[in-house]
Amino acid sequence: MVNGPFIDYQAVFHALPGAVALLTPDLVFADVNEAFLSISGRTREQVVGHYLFDVFPDNPNDPAATGVRNLHASLRRVVTTGERDSMALQRYxxxxxxxxxxxxxxYWSPVNAPVLAADGTLALLLHRVEEVTELIHARDESDRPQVLEAELYARARELQEVNERLRRAHAREREVALHLQRAMLPAPQPLSHHRAAVRYQPAMGALNVCGDWYDIVDLPQTGRTAVAVGDVVGHGLRAAGVMGQLRSALSAASRVAAGPAQALEGLGLYARFVEGAECTTAVSVFIDWSGHTLTYSSAGHPPPALMAPDGSVTFLDQATDPPLGARPEHTSRPQAQAVFTEGSVLVLYTDGLVERRREDIDTGLERLAHSLSRNRDAAPDALADALLSDLVQPAGITDDTALIVLRM
Structure with missing residues (x-):
């Protein structure tokens, strides 16, 4: 089984004393170990390749049965959040x-966990289940097994009801947060020069919204346009409030600043007095239409992408500084310039588009560059949709994503 450093993990899986099953994201059995077959009373042919709830449906003679509903909800939470989910005691x-x-x-005690592929996408669901039926039916010294069973079953039902109330409360709060997000991130006004598209896609999960923002400010008096995106640390209503304040402050600063570095300096000073604004990242680009130049500055944010008409992509990464509030003393921020040709595309985005767990950021940037090149001739709206389609994981994003696509 073991030959030097090699370990036969398939043999280990089947030898595990605990019951474990591997499911596809569509909840079809991919594999089960011997312990799972033993406690379920099924053969491998009856299980592998079959839909979970075809193999194990609810008891049709029990109108109050909730096993399918509860297990399905737990597995979907793992699919959408990419996080482990331990279930309350279940009668199934x-x-x-x-x-x-x-x-x-x-009676069962299940735990469901994600199995991720090398690129961070969800490959399988691991369903580990421990049977506790004998414990439920065990007789105590008073010989009251029915009372013990009823008490434990009632406690499990209570926990399920509490979880359901929390889920509904989180759903309501999420709805409020999304409404607030849309109110503070309206569609951009038509630019006097070229076409732009914006997208905001909240993270999957209970309340993973409202950390990111975008802004496009046309400055006709100077012949320039200021474009920016930012990312507040955290999620939920509190992050939404901070985001709204910082977005408004940067939008105002961009209208009076000489350039993006000065605008971010002003935002950084303002952020010192906003609770929850520390470590916010942002990037600002000033577009000079007549001079065909981009002047940019970044406060700890992923670099904007500039695609030339031939599909070649350059990342604007020569003026990067720490996030807002990261330095104890105020210092001037750097800025740099790049030249663009007519027909180029500028893309600003937040880290939810390119970052993945256990993956180097350069891999995500390469994925973005390849997607841009493949879709180089698309209009801004179509290009924005293509980027989300190419870069968002099949299981859904685990962080908010804001995106600006501007064809120049």
Whole structure:
């Protein structure tokens, strides 16, 4: 089994004393170990390749059965959040494989966890289950097994009800946060020069919204346009409030600043007096249409991408400074310039578009550059949609994503 550093993990999986199943994101059994087959009373042919709830449906004789609903909700949470989910004690009856129509009362303690591929996408779901039926039916010194069972079952139902109330409360708060996000991130006004598209895509999950913002400010008196994106640390209503203040402050600063570095300096000073604004990242680009130059400055933010008409991509990474509030003393921020030709595309974005767990940021930037090149001839709206389609993971993003696409 072991030959030098090699470990046969498939053999280890099947030898595990605990019952474990591997499911596809569509909840089809990909594999199960011997312990799982033993406690479920099923053969490998009855399980592998079949939909989970076809193999283990709810007891049709119990109108109050909730096993399918609860397990399905837990597995979907893992798919959408990419995080492990431990379930409360479940009563989930199992049909006797040798006596069709005869259902055995069973109690389980399940844990569901994601199995990620090398690129950070969800590959499989790991479903580990421990049967506790014997503990539920164990007789105490007073010989009251029915009372013990009823108490534990009632406690499990109470926990389920609490979880459901919390889920509804989080859903309501998420709805409020999204409404606030849309109110503070309206569609940009038509630019006097060229076409732009913006996108805001909230993270999957209970309340992972409202950290990111975008802004486009046309400055006709100077013949320039200021474009910016930013990312507040945290999520939820508090982050939404901070985001709104910082977006408004940077928009105002851009209208009076000589350039992006000065605008970010002003924003940094303002952020010192806003609770929750520390470590916010932002990037600002001033576009000089007549001079065909981009002047940019970054406060710890991923670099904007500039695509030439031939599809070649350059990242504007020569003027990067720490995030807002990261330095104890105020200092001037750097800025740099780049030249663009007519027909080029400028893309600003937040880290949710390119960052993945356990993956170097350069890999995400390469993925963005390849997607831009493949879609070089698309209009801004179509290009924005293509970028989200190419770069967002199949299981959904785990961080907010703001995106600006501007064809020049």
């Amino acid at each position: 009856d199992v049909e006797d494989s040798s006596r069709p129509g005869v259902w055995q009362k069973r």
